[in-house]
Amino acid sequence: MGQNSVRGEEARGARASRADQLGWDESLYANGGRPPAVDASAGAGGDGGGHRRGGSRKRAKRGKYRILKWVAAVVSLLILGTAGAGYAYYRHLNGNIKKDALNLGESKAPKAKANAAGQTPMNILLIGSDARDSKENQKLGGAKSTFGGVPLADVQMLLHVSADRSNMSVVSMPRDTLVKIPKCTDKKGKVYPASTQFHLTNESLGRGGPGCTVATWESITNIHIDHFMMIDFSGVVSMADAIGGVPVCVDANVYSHTRDGHGSGLRLEEGTTSIKGKQALQWLRTRYGFKDGTDLARAEAQHQYMSSMVRQLRKGTKLTNPGQLMDLAEAATDALTVDDGLGTVKKLYDLGEDLKKVPTKRISMTTMPNMYSQDPNFKGKVVPIPGDAEKLWSMVRDDVPLDGKPAAKKKVEQVSKDPAAPVADTGVLVRNGTGTDSEAPAEGRATAVASVLQAAGYTRAKADHTLNPQAKTVINFPSADLEGDAQALAKALGIPLSSVKKSTDVSGVTLTVGADWRKGDAYPKADDKTPSTASLLNGEKVSCMHVQPGYSF
Known part of the structure; x- marks a missing residue:
């Protein structure tokens, strides 16, 4: 986070002193950098002779011509210099972005077919890593016993954008969902055998990287995933700071802390508060203090945060100030690990333009329908609700809007010309x-x-x-x-x-x-109705998290 701040200050300093850096040549102008004055006395005094008046006009024309040449030269230098600096900064931002393999599994879910207009839906897996692999992440993550350990995918959300870009769905899977993780092979060739026993889905990240989490999702849902975006603790903090804060709401004072030291440490007063920095991370990690104190409550809080963040960015308040925009670009590119398909600023920009087409009121936040496992060996862990979970995955696969509103264009079924036999x-x-x-x-x-x-x-x-x-x-x-x-x-x-x-x-x-x-x-x-067990939340709706009894002050 501190590193990002330094970069932002350096960038702002570079902008402040850029005039001379980009080739602004003061020698182009006489009189201390001002354009030379044209002789105003011509025609306003003197002997009034024709020759003098003619000479003044010629000198005036030559002066104006020189000024135009100088202006053109300066503008050219500025354009060329800015283009060079812009390209250098573009390369710098590209260098910020970390990349990893998209899918480390052997079998892939089939890609969605294009609709009649040639459009295809897009699926992006959003992953929040709890890696304690840097001083900043260790400071934010606490739990010294986990420093340098195998990272876990503590947040997993599938972002589905409809083929016609009319609607968007976000489906969370609780981190303690029991799954069988498929065989994954990392970039160095290390093989992680397919699990024969059930594991928690967040363990998939430690089996070669985000590409194994993608493979796990595809094996469970049979939904083809086009991209992934992963962010860690420090990335969440820097993004929240760059956005300028994200408004969240609680229906009572809340303090996420237990007597034995558990809890995120989040402390908020009743009502709406704009959170950023460490407080934003605390909100996203809070379990003790919200609703029933489970991961399901945490997922709902994450949905509310994400909806609010989208509304903040849609307002465009950070996009009108160049300095703030550069800070946001710096934070976003430095915070993310993505697949090669999103590995440049241009690709991320194009994705953003695509997502902007979806109205906020057509964004749906849901959670995979789940229930507690009946296996005594997995007490407190969750499994998909039979029927409901598959129905939700089926709706995503078939590009059916989760908000219940009809798709813009329904598929036209092709009737065969082949006659049927009796x-x-x-x-x-x-x-x-x-x-x-x-x-x-x-x-x-x-x-x-x-x-x-x-x-x-x-x-x-x-x-x-x-x-x-x-x-x-x-x-x-x-x-x-x-x-x-x-x-x-x-x-x-x-x-x-x-x-x-x-x-x-x-x-x-x-x-x-x-x-x-x-x-x-x-x-x-x-x-085509989303199962009630999916806890549907509209992206435009502003709501407050219910505070768990015993966690108020």
């Missing part, structure tokens, strides 16, 4: 794909759905006992001459045509019953 002549293989990372496959689903189809006239439908986990129910067909049959099956079951896909992995029309259809004879109707 249902009695259509062979259908039914597979059970209802298993997930947190749930075993629903027993007998392939047989049950095959019976439903037989009753509907698909007498050649039969169950296949191959287990093929799928988040959503899909119908696959191997060749164009079976596309009409596959779409007719989808229509009969009420499955959207977007779930009918050509695949060389099947030899006939194949229905894989996914995790979205674990029970019942009828395929569940589409529900």
Whole structure:
């Protein structure tokens, strides 16, 4: 933080003395740097002779011509000098940005397809590291026993920007969520084997870097992540200072401190306070003192902080003063570790321009639906709520707005020109794909759905006992001459045509019953409403954190 302040002062000092540094040549002007005076006596006195008047006009023209040349020369030097200094500063800011590999895993989630207008959604994983790897981070992080230890991803938020840039969603995953971390290989070739037992999701950062946290998210959600941005303790402090403070609110006086020394140390009076520096970090790390004192309360406080920060930046108060803007640029580039796709000032600027298109009222903050684990070995840790969590991930994958407002343009389903065969002549293989990372496959689903189809006239439908986990129910067909049959099956079951896909992995029309259809004879109707367990918060709404009893003063 101190280093950033010094840089800012040096930059301001450079700006103050830049006139002579950029080639301002005082010798271009006579009379102490002022342009030479034109002879005003011509025509205002003297003998009034034509020759004298003509000479004065010539001298005046020559004087004006010289002034124009001098002005042009000075402007040229200033432009060239400023361009040189600007490029040097641009390179300096680029040098501030730290870069790391995007994904250290072996398998990648499929990229989202473009919509009819050729636009694609964008997913950015935001990571807050608790690394105590510098004097500044050690000073802010405390806990000397952790100095130099393996960093943890204590904050994890997926930022999803819709394809048409009309809306944005931020989904948090609690740091103590139980997950199985995939195999990760770091940049030096060190291999971290896939975990066979459950670990906390924040441990993924210590297995090669942020690229392993990205790989873990993709394996859990099947959402392709385009970029990541990581920030540490000192980065949070310097950014909060550069912004000029972020307004937050509590509904009572709060002091996050326990008798045995736990707590962030946050101390605020009831109402709204603009926080920055160490106090901003304390807010983001507070668990004891908010609501029920859990990580879920901490995630809600982080959402409120992020919403308020966005509102502050949208006001543009820091963008009108060049000095403050440079301080903000300095802090932002120095605070971040990003993937190569965001590794320059221009790329970060372009990203910012993209994000600015989204109205604040269309920004939704949510948390992965979760509940406490029933495993006695993981008391107090959380797992996804079956059904609700997958529904939230599915909405993000399908670019469905979490605020409940309709998308600007709905996808147009392409109906096949291939005629469908009679249902009695259509062979259908039914597979059970209802298993997930947190749930075993629903027993007998392939047989049950095959019976439903037989009753509907698909007498050649039969169950296949191959287990093929799928988040959503899909119908696959191997060749164009079976596309009409596959779409007719989808229509009969009420499955959207977007779930009918050509695949060389099947030899006939194949229905894989996914995790979205674990029970019942009828395929569940589409529900575009965000699960209530996701704790939805609108980015424009100003709210106050509820203070936990016993932590007031």
